[in-house]
Amino acid sequence: MKKLNVAIIGLGKISGIYLENLTGMFKKHVELVGVVDLVQERAKEVAETYQIKQYTSVEELLGDPSVELVLNLTTPQSHFALCKQVLEAGKHVYVEKPLSLTTEEASQLVALANEKHLVLGGAPDTFLGSGIQTCRKLIDDGWIGRPVAASAFMMNHGHESWHPAPEFYYQAGGGPLFDMGPYYITALINLLGPVQSVAGYAKKSFSERLITSEPKNGTSIRVEVDTHIASLLQFHSGCIATLVTSFDVWNHSMPRIEIYGTEGSLRVPDPNTFGGPISYCRMGEKEWTDMPLLFDYPENSRGLGIADIAEALESGSEHRANGDVTRHVVDVMESILKASREHVQILLSSTCKQPSPR
Numbered sequence: 329m330k331k332l333n334v335a336i337i338g339l340g341k342i343s344g345i346y347l348e349n350l351t352g353m354f355k356k357h358v359e360l361v362g363v364v365d366l367v368q369e370r371a372k373e374v375a376e377t378y379q380i381k382q383y384t385s386v387e388e389l390l391g392d393p394s395v396e397l398v399l400n401l402t403t404p405q406s407h408f409a410l411c412k413q414v415l416e417a418g419k420h421v422y423v424e425k426p427l428s429l430t431t432e433e434a435s436q437l438v439a440l441a442n443e444k445h446l447v448l449g450g451a452p453d454t455f456l457g458s459g460i461q462t463c464r465k466l467i468d469d470g471w472i473g474r475p476v477a478a479s480a481f482m483m484n485h486g487h488e489s490w491h492p493a494p495e496f497y498y499q500a501g502g503g504p505l506f507d508m509g510p511y512y513i514t515a516l517i518n519l520l521g522p523v524q525s526v527a528g529y530a531k532k533s534f535s536e537r538l539i540t541s542e543p544k545n546g547t548s549i550r551v552e553v554d555t556h557i558a559s560l561l562q563f564h565s566g567c568i569a570t571l572v573t574s575f576d577v578w579n580h581s582m583p584r585i586e587i588y589g590t591e592g593s594l595r596v597p598d599p600n601t602f603g604g605p606i607s608y609c610r611m612g613e614k615e616w617t618d619m620p621l622l623f624d625y626p627e628n629s630r631g632l633g634i635a636d637i638a639e640a641l642e643s644g645s646e647h648r649a650n651g652d653v654t655r656h657v658v659d660v661m662e663s664i665l666k667a668s669r670e671h672v673q674i675l676l677s678s679t680c681k682q683p684s685p686r
Contacts, residue, residue, distance in 0.1 A: 329356065329357065329638070329639070329642050330638075330642060331356070331357065331358060331359040331638070332357060332358050332359070332396055332397055332634070332637065332638040332641065333358075333359050333361050333394050333395055333396040333397070334350060334358050334359065334360055334361065334395070334396070334397045334398070334399055334634065335360075335361050335362045335363065335364070335381075335383070335389050335392070335395045335397075335398055335399070336360070336362075336363045336364070336398075336399045336401060337363075337364050337365075337386060337389065337398060337399070337400050337401065337402060337410065338365060338400065338401035338402040338403075339363060339365040339367070339370050339371060339374055339401070340401060340402075340403075341491070341492070342401055342424060342630075343374075343401050345628055345630045345631075346399060346401065346630055346631050347360070347374065347378060349628075349629060349630055349631035349632075350399075350631050350634070351378055353629060353631065354631050354632070354634065354635040354638075357634070357635040357638040357639065358631070358634060358635065358638060360378060360380055361380055361381060361392075361394055361395060362375070362380050362381035362382065362383050362389060362392070362395070363375055363380065363381075363382060363383070364382070364383040364384070364385065364386055364388070364389050368382075368384070371383075386410070386413070390413065390414065390417040390419065391417075395419060396419060396420060397419060397420040397421065397422060397447070397634065397637065398414045398419050398420070398421050398422075399421075399422050399423075399634065400414065400421055400422070400423040400424065401424050402424075403496050403501070404424075404425075404426060404429060404496070404501035404502070404506065405429070405496070405499070405500065405501050407423050407424075407426065407427065407428050407429070408427075408428040408429065408430075408433040408434075408436075408437065410423075411423050411427075411428070411437050411448070412436070412437060412440060415437065415440045415441055415444060415446055415448070416440070416444075418444065418446070419446070420446050420447040420448070420449075420637065420641075421441075421446070421447075421448055421449070422447075422449040422450060422451075422633060422634050422637065422649075423449075423450045423451070423654075424450070424451045425450060425451040425452055425510035425511075425654070425657075426450075426501070426506055426510055426654070426657065426658050426661070427448075427450045427651070427654040427655055427657070427658055428658060429500065429501045429506070429658075430658070430662060431655065431658050431659040431662050431663075431677060431678060434651075434654065434655035434658045434659070435655060435678070437651065437655075438651040438652065438655050441651055447637055447640075447641065447647065447650075448650065448651035448654075449633055449634070449637055449647055449649045449650055449651065449654070450633075450649060450651070450654035451510070451630075451633065451649065451654075452510055452511045452514050452599070452600075452633075452649070453629075453630065453631075453632045453633030453634075453636070453648075453649045454511060454514075454515070454599055454600060454601060454602055454630075455514050455515050455518040455599065455648075455649075455683070456602075456625065456629075456632045456633065456636060456648060456649070456686060457601070457602025457603060457623075457625045457626065457629055457632065458602060458603050458621040458622070458623040458624060458625050458626040459596070459597035459598075459601065459602060459603045459604040459606060459621065459626065460515050460518060460519070460596065460597070460599060461622070461623045461685060461686050462606055462619065462620075462621050462622045462623055463519060463587070463594060463596045463597075463606060464518060464519055464685050465622060465623075465685060466594060466606075466608065466619065467519055467587065467589075467594065468685065470591075471589075471591075471592060471594070471608060472587060472588070472589030472590070472591055472592040472593060472594050472608075473589040473590030473591030473592065473611075474589055474590045474591075475519075475520055475565065475567045475587050475588070475589045476566070476567060476568075476588055476589060476590060477567060477568050477569065477587075477588045478516060478519075478520065478567060478568075478569035478570070478585065478586065478587045478588065479569065479570045479571075479582075479583060479585070479586050479588075480512045480515075480516065480569060480570070480571045480572070480583075480584065480585045480586075481571075481572050481580065481582035481583060481584065482504060482508045482509070482511070482512055482572070482573045482574070482584070483504075483572060483573070483574040483576075483577035483580050483582065484574070484575065484577060485575060485576065485577060485578050486498075486537060486555070486575035486576075487575075488537050488538065488539045488540060488541060488549060489540050489541055490541050491541055492541060492542065492543060492544070493544065494537075494539060494541070494544075494549065495549050497575075498537060498549050498550070498551045498552060498553060498555075499552050499553065500552060500553065502553055503553035503554055503555055503557075503573075503575070504555060504556070504557065504573035504574050504575045505530075505554070505557045505573045505661050505664065505665065506553075506661055508573055508600070509557075509571070509573050509657075509660075509661050510654075510657050510661075511599040511600045512571060512573070512584075512585065512599050513561075513571070513657045513660050513661065514599070514649075514653065514654075514657055515585060515596065515599035516561070516563075516569055516571075516585070517653060517656065517657070517680070517682065517683070518682065518683050519587060519596070520563045520565055520567050520569070520587070520682075521563055521564055521565050521682040522563065522564050522656060522679045522680050522681075522682065523561050523562070523563055523564070523656070523660050523676055524562050524563060524564045524675065524676060525561075525562045525673055525674060525675045525676060526559055526560065526561050526562070526660060526663045526664050526667055526673070526674050526676065527559065527560045527664075527667045527672075527673045527674070528557060528558060528559030528560065528664040528665070528667045528668045529557070529558050529559075529668050530554035530556070530557040530558075530664070530665055530668040530669075531554055531555070531556050531557075532551055532553065532554050532555050532556075533555055533556055533576040534551060534555065534576070535550070535551055536548050536549060536550055536551060537549040537551055554665065554668070555574065555575040555576050556572075556573075556574040556575070556576045556577075557572070557573050557574070557664060557665070557668070558570075558571075558572045559571045559572070559664040559667075561660065564679070571664075583595060584596060584597065584598045584599065585597075585599060590611075591610070591611045592608060592609055592610045592611050593608070593609045594606070594607075594608055594609075595607035595608070595609075595616065601628070602625050602626055602627060602628060602629045602632070603621060603625075603626030603627065604626075605618060606618070606619040606621070607619065623686060633647070633648070633649035636648055636649065646684075648683040648684065648686075649683075650680075650683075652678075652679075652680040652681065653680045653681075653683060655678055655680070656676070656678045656679060656680040659676050659677060659678040660676065663676055
């Protein structure tokens, strides 16, 4: 197949696995041509390691006619402006989650991509891995009957104990919902289809956080966002899901994701991974049964969404981690927070097609 020429903007912590996979696991799909970062020394080191081009600015990268797709790995506050700049330069773009901080901005990006006949895609692509795709097949094949309910819990005590620069997780665009919610909501959309309406409650339990990781150990962070969000999602299918995301919980025993059907229950692996254990319980039984993975990509396969774009561009099909899905995820998250502020149920303004199975 024809390789898709990709350049990366932003070389923070997440970039390492993308660099590894785009030049290894997905090298038949992608040709990594260059990188740019605010820290010139970092970009120089990466360029030398992978024998690719170091751009001195975003403008230089966007002016390179050989670049076909830009991988945007900047912080969430920059996602909208930079994706818009990339699309206006006539290049496809794939962005780390979330697509933007508001549904209005996300809709602008979707409209611009459509207007210019360009591909807009975004993380997470973990739902394309073997774990959630196996769960999708089990649901589609009727193992649990008709899905009627689901529960999902992402709860920990934040990132300040391990991340080298955790401040932005507690600023606008951060928090447990916008940081980790995309993994859970995207997985649920893949398994159950689009969301129709939401309700929720949100709170900020601590006004300040203390960094205990290096190199900023002892630094205090002012918390600007809600850090415990409990929500209800009603899907167009009629299924109702409980979703709790929190940076205020030290430990818990709740499931990552479980889907409950008319004929059984399914325990879904961590949606922040590509593989993971799957368990199934048939109606009338008490014990869970471990299920085998049925698809490839059980390991950390970040970049799979870009490989899917490369295949879609060649075949003329639609890639799965597309702009409509990523915008719908933003709409779900923004609406949950709005529902909490206004004490109402919110009917979503967006929808999307349920991504096709692999």
